[in-house]
Amino acid sequence: MKAWEDLVGTALLGTRRRTLDPAAQPPAVRHLIAGHGDPAEQLLSAAAVLTSYRRAGRQPLHDVRPLPVAAVDDRPFVPPLARERLGRLLAASHPDLLLEWLGIVAGTAYRVPPETLPLLAEAARTKTALRAPLVAVAGPAGAWLGQRNPDWSFLSAPDGDQADVWQYGSLAQRRRWLAAKLGEDPDGAREALTASWKSEPADVRADFLGVLAGHVRPQDEAFLEAALTDRAAAVREQAADLLGRIPGTRYGQGMAERLRPLVHRRNRVLTVALPQGERGDGTVRLRTLVAAAPLSFWAEFGPPAEVVRMTVEGCPAGVLRDSWATAALRQRDETWAQALIGADPGGRTTPPLLGVLGPAGQAATVGHLIGRLPVESFARLVHELPRPWTKELGTALLDWIARQDDHRLVSHAAVVIARAVPPECLRHPLATTRLTMDAGPWRRALTETLNFRREMYEELA
Structure with a gap:
């Protein structure tokens, strides 16, 4: 549009250096600015008219087909209190609590109000964990939106039964x-x-x-x-x-056979030679062999609790213990997990190994670690505990934090505990007991989060 380009060029240079060319303007604009002698007035009048035309001057559309309507969703909306809480979650930008809230709704017969779907979809665009529960609670209205906005296409996932x-x-x-x-x-x-x-x-x-x-x-x-x-x-x-x-794979048995000539025991010393004559570093190869071999291979050298405490020669002891931990995680072996945690309670493999244990064993082991580890070390461990937590573990951690004094690492652990304990723990005395006036900020935040989450479940019950 030459008229617009001429107008913009004049505005950029200024009317002292360049005046608007009336001949380049449409007849209606020429007629409008003809009565203005001041070049600046001519420019401003032309700009006002052309800007309005560019915004609203369009030819009427023909043969317009209305957009299809979203399929009917007979589910009721979430109750008013839950709807209000959703607004607070979106405004506060707490993706972990929002994920939990969506998960609760997905387990009910409710759906979210359609006016909240754009904000929810935008949150799920960057937080992929929100997508699956959002698809469930959004229903046909969400699929309708996903078909019209490529950024929200995850809402309109094809039916799982479709062959393509x-x-x-x-x-x-x-x-x-x-x-x-x-x-x-x-x-x-x-x-x-x-x-x-x-x-x-x-x-x-x-x-x-x-x-x-x-x-x-x-x-x-x-x-x-x-x-x-x-x-x-x-x-x-x-x-x-x-x-x-x-269990019992050819791969595991083959690794055990290759490992057998490398391992020997003499009294309380376990000698493990590095593999020789193979491609790659011997330490790397040893990791592969130990991690892949069935843990039953080590039975001939003693029970797990004894083997993991032996003096190791021939290879780095840390490599061997890390490989045992990998094998215990893969094979979900509770006995070995307990033994490895007991041998090195503050080690970096302790958090994932705790995930191998059953609910009772996990809670008991965590209780044992509370007594063995310094408060600072245990507070760091809380961040790495595998989730979801069981009721027994959640209760043990709430009992622990209730006994702690103000400390930076404890306050950080309190944030994790408040958001990770399961719903069965939300009526713990920490949440139901009135705080004293001298309670620290982290303790107040812990209580508020526990109560916030409890109310979430009650509103959607």
Whole structure:
């Protein structure tokens, strides 16, 4: 539009250096500015008219088809108090509490009001953990929005029964399809995964193995053995981890046979030689062998609690203990997990190993660690405890923090505890006992968060 370009150029240079050319303007504008002798007035009048035209001067549309209407959703909206709390969560930007709130609603027969969906979708755009529960509570209205905004396309995931989702869906849609299919039709899901495996990028192959992790079974041994030769290290690592979860595999037995000549015991000394004559660093190879071999291999050298406390020669003791921890995590062996935690309670493998233990054993072990570790060390450990927490563990941690004095690390641990304890712990005395006037800020924040979460559940009960 030459008239607009001329007007902008004149405005940038100023009317002292350049005047507006009336001939470049439309006839209506020329007529309007003809009565103005001042170049500045001419420029401003022309700008006002042309700006209004650019904003509103459009030819009427023809053959306009109205947008389709979202499918009917008969579910009731969340109660008024819950709706008000949702507004507070969105305004305060607490994604962890918002995730919990959406999870509660997803387990009910409620849906969220449609006017809140844009803000929720925008929050889920950057926080992917919010997407699955949001899809459940948004319903057809959310799918309608997702079809019209590419940034919110996760709301309009295709129906999992459609045959083309696996071939043409986005990565997130394919992951959801695979996870659902593994639960509903395990054989069909594995057939689809095997058929497309070689054509998938390396990061996608590793991602799909992560989805398979929750459904691995002995019949997957051959598939996972083939994945051990994958070009991508991330895929090989995932495959080795999943094979370690299957008892009695050829892979595990083979690793045990290669490890056997390297290990000897003499009195209280465990000698472990590094593998020789193999490609790669001997320490790395030893990690692979120990992590992949069945933990029953070590039974001939003594019970776990005794073996992990032996003096180690021939290899770094830390390498051996870390590899034992990897094996215990893969094989979900509680006896070895207890032994390794007892041998090094403040070690970096303690938090994940606690996740191997059952509810009672976990709570008992945490109670033991409270007595053995300094307050600062235990406060750091709280941040790394695997979730979700059981009622027993949550109660033990609330009891611990109730006894603590003001400390920076304790206050940080209090934030984690307040948001991670399960719903069964939200009526703990910390939440129901009136605080004294001299209570520290972190203790008040802990109580407020516990009560906030308890009210969330009560409003949606």
